[in-house]
Amino acid sequence: MAAIAAIFDQLNPGAVVVLPDDCYQGVTSLALRGQRKGLWQVEQLAVDDTPAWLDAARRADLIWLESPSNPLLIIADLVTICAAPRKSGALLVVDNTFATPLNQQPLSLGADVSVQSATKYLGGHSDLLAGIATTADEALAGALRSSRTQNGATPGTLEAFLTVRGLRTLALRLERAQTTALLLAERLQAHDRVTSVRYPGLASHPQHAMAATQLGGFGSVISFEVAGTAIEADQVCHRTHLIQHATSLGSVESTMERRGAVPGQEHLPETLLRLSVGIENPADLWADLTQTLDASADC
Ligand SMILES: *Cc1c(COP(=O)(O)O)cnc(C)c1O
Numbered sequence: 001m002a003a004i005a006a007i008f009d010q011l012n013p014g015a016v017v018v019l020p021d022d023c024y025q026g027v028t029s030l031a032l033r034g035q036r037k038g039l040w041q042v043e044q045l046a047v048d049d050t051p052a053w054l055d056a057a058r059r060a061d062l063i064w065l066e067s068p069s070n071p072l073l074i075i076a077d078l079v080t081i082c083a084a085p086r087k088s089g090a091l092l093v094v095d096n097t098f099a100t101p102l103n104q105q106p107l108s109l110g111a112d113v114s115v116q117s118a119t120k121y122l123g124g125h126s127d128l129l130a131g132i133a134t135t136a137d138e139a140l141a142g143a144l145r146s147s148r149t150q151n152g153a154t155p156g157t158l159e160a161f162l163t164v165r166g167l168r169t170l171a172l173r174l175e176r177a178q179t180t181a182l183l184l185a186e187r188l189q190a191h192d193r194v195t196s197v198r199y200p201g202l203a204s205h206p207q208h209a210m211a212a213t214q215l216g217g218f219g220s221v222i223s224f225e226v227a228g229t230a231i232e233a234d235q236v237c238h239r240t241h242l243i244q245h246a247t248s249l250g251s252v253e254s255t256m257e258r259r260g261a262v263p264g265q266e267h268l269p270e271t272l273l274r275l276s277v278g279i280e281n282p283a284d285l286w287a288d289l290t291q292t293l294d295a296s297a298d299c
Helices: 002-008 025-036 050-057 078-083 118-122 138-150 157-167 170-189 208-214 230-238 282-298
Strands: 015-020 040-045 062-066 091-095 113-117 131-134 194-198 221-226 255-258 272-276
Touching (some): 002 113, 002 131, 002 138, 015 025, 040 050, 050 062, 050 078, 062 078, 078 091, 113 118, 118 131, 118 157, 118 170, 170 194, 170 221, 170 282, 221 230, 230 255, 230 272, 230 282
Parallel strands (some): 015 062, 091 113
Antiparallel strands (some): 113 131, 194 221, 255 272
16 A cells, blocks of 8 residues: 555646556555545546546546456557556556566556555565565656655664565465366356355456456466355355455465445445465365354354
């Protein structure tokens, strides 16, 4: 969020900010708070409404994209939107946290800035908070660095060390986690307590073909809905043994949470669970999921 705040710090008063309607909740609340203070104006567009993004790119000062989106895993047509004409001086930013730099390189598609929460996959062990904004524009890099320094958001040496150390195993962790994620997504789809599964690697994902060309891999986050009430969905999270009931994602350990329970996320289907698949034994993960899904069926 410090890296993201440094980008918003570049905006001039009255700027027009365009955000996806399914977006990391912290970004949406930062943007809406700025709007309430009269700093800028916010518009929210459907992630997959490419014509609306092309139109917005001609008018907006900050075009904020996130793909795959958190938590609905909708794919933005980054190839088209990043290459489209935009207002002079506008910044096009892609939050690349879910894809990681191994699966998607927004700067090569024409984005001005690529953002990563290093707290997630890059660090990969749920033991640090850090963020990265990458740009090929030297003047912009200098401006972002000044915002970072002036706002006191310089990362500590331990966080920097842990990020670099985490990066060394990113390829191995991601490969393992996304292979397991596809397996679990397929099995969840066939489970009778599960009413829908969102995962870009499934042929049933509405944008599977675009995901397959745009992404080097489908990532390790799965969002799925369970039959029943929100309380029953909460019980599915509470009864896991191996999967941690926690918010963060992209770690070596699997985490799961009911996202609709989070303030500001009430637009989500109420039984939607977001599962971030880690690097544990796939059979152990499936055993944990089935025991909790089957248990909730009995109550
Ligand atoms: C977690 C997350 C962030 C914010 O990252 P922090 O490191 O927690 O500040 C931003 N974008 C996305 C998509 C995220 O998942």
